[in-house]
Amino acid sequence: MEDVFNWQINRNMQYPYPAAMPEKQFAAVFDINKCIGCQTCSITCKTTWTAGRGQEYMFWNNVESKPYGGYPLYWDSQLLEKIGGGKWNNNTYAGKTIFEKAAEENKSVEGFLPALEDWSYPNMGEDEIYGGNVAQGMHIESLPHPIWFFYLPRICNHCSYPACVAACPRKSVYKRPEDGIVLIDQSRCQGYRQCVAGCPYKKPMYNATTNRSEKCVACYPKTEAGLHTQCMEHCIGKVRIQGWISPPDKADPNNPIDYLVHVKKIAHPLYPQFGTQPNIYYIPPIHVPSPYLTQMFGTGVDAAIKAYKAAPSDTTLKGLLVLFGSCAELMTKFEVKNDIAIGYNSKGDIVAQAPIQEPHVIRDHYDKARDVYRLDVT
Ligand code: SF4
Numbered sequence: 539m540e541d542v543f544n545w546q547i548n549r550n551m552q553y554p555y556p557a558a559m560p561e562k563q564f565a566a567v568f569d570i571n572k573c574i575g576c577q578t579c580s581i582t583c584k585t586t587w588t589a590g591r592g593q594e595y596m597f598w599n600n601v602e603s604k605p606y607g608g609y610p611l612y613w614d615s616q617l618l619e620k621i622g623g624g625k626w627n628n629n630t631y632a633g634k635t636i637f638e639k640a641a642e643e644n645k646s647v648e649g650f651l652p653a654l655e656d657w658s659y660p661n662m663g664e665d666e667i668y669g670g671n672v673a674q675g676m677h678i679e680s681l682p683h684p685i686w687f688f689y690l691p692r693i694c695n696h697c698s699y700p701a702c703v704a705a706c707p708r709k710s711v712y713k714r715p716e717d718g719i720v721l722i723d724q725s726r727c728q729g730y731r732q733c734v735a736g737c738p739y740k741k742p743m744y745n746a747t748t749n750r751s752e753k754c755v756a757c758y759p760k761t762e763a764g765l766h767t768q769c770m771e772h773c774i775g776k777v778r779i780q781g782w783i784s785p786p787d788k789a790d791p792n793n794p795i796d797y798l799v800h801v802k803k804i805a806h807p808l809y810p811q812f813g814t815q816p817n818i819y820y821i822p823p824i825h826v827p828s829p830y831l832t833q834m835f836g837t838g839v840d841a842a843i844k845a846y847k848a849a850p851s852d853t854t855l856k857g858l859l860v861l862f863g864s865c866a867e868l869m870t871k872f873e874v875k876n877d878i879a880i881g882y883n884s885k886g887d888i889v890a891q892a893p894i895q896e897p898h899v900i901r902d903h904y905d906k907a908r909d910v911y912r913l914d915v916t
């Protein structure tokens with residue numbers, strides 16, 4: 539085991555390989571508050587990558603309802619139980635990561651192989667609320683809500699300390715030095731499924747037809763061309779923004795991902811206590827009680843929600859939130875000028891522009907010139 543620094547848990551930890559940070563790291567931010575659970579992301583991924591034989595059950599992108607949903611079933615609660623939940627001492631994780639727990643038994647990764655049946659219910663728990671029934675005529679007027687659920691869209695996190703890489707005995711899983719995308723070499727893989735057992739997010743999936751494991755490839759042909767992946771581009775709710783994340787000490791406030799994760803700190807990793815330093819970040823839902831969110835996204839959720847709720851009076855943050863889902867090209871820089879949010883690609887060309895305040899026009903109910911009545915006047 540090597541001693542490496544994991545900034546998400548704010549301490550050094552044990553990992554089977556030395557830290558090898560890529561030239562650039564693929565990353566994205568998902569705003570949970572805007573996800574409507576339409577599954578367009580799941581379907582655009584499926585029709586692009588997993589429409590073949592042996593892939594019938596695969597959703598490299600899935601969207602589950604929390605707290606009850608999970609694909610595969612109970613992927614997170616089973617592992618949290620094994621590593622003992624998650625104790626934090628302020629911003630520092632005080633419990634064991636999956637690598638540290640495994641080292642106690644001379645293994646490389648603590649994990650489990652889901653039962654075949656557990657992959658059969660991608661919609662289990664969909665829209666099921668926590669906290670009792672909705673009474674007739676009930677109005678909820680305060681935050682957080684006493685009864686709640688939320689949608690959690692998930693893809694491979696292209697982790698900085700990938701458990702799939704650590705677990706593979708054939709070294710078939712690798713992290714690309716040029717962009718941090720994690721891939722499985724299909725010509726080396728022998729279908730041992732150690733990556734499936736080792737990944738805490740259960741994102742590698744086994745293809746029984748080819749006897750190989752497969753996973754999200756971050757739409758690398760699109761990413762290499764400076765474009766958003768399929769799931770990011772086609773998101774109906776404009777929930778997602780993709781780009782490159784810098785280490786915290788090199789954060790660039792003009793880079794949209796750095797701004798959200800490192801500067802404003804409103805986007806947080808999913809289960810940082812697993813220890814893989816995942817690179818998909820989530821803006822937590824404002825209506826969900828803090829203890830649930832803290833065990834899922836770490837200790838920064840209260841401050842994140844406060845900053846997010848203050849966005850209407852924060853021109854820069856509001857501008858960037860407006861740019862989510864606004865273009866096919868990757869936006870590597872942004873600025874807000876004269877109340878217009880502007881996104882730029884890596885060449886410095888403008889790829890998106892949007893007013894931070896939508897113009898609001900109220901028209902007459904009766905249009906004299908056309909002699910018609912309008913039902914919709916705003
Ligand atoms: S989410 Fe899982 S499959 Fe993806 S890089 Fe991390 S450990 Fe590997």
Ligand code: SF4
Pocket residue numbers: 572573574575576577578579580601689691772773774775776777
């Ligand atoms: S397409 Fe967007 S809004 Fe629809 S489920 Fe996926 S992440 Fe949510």
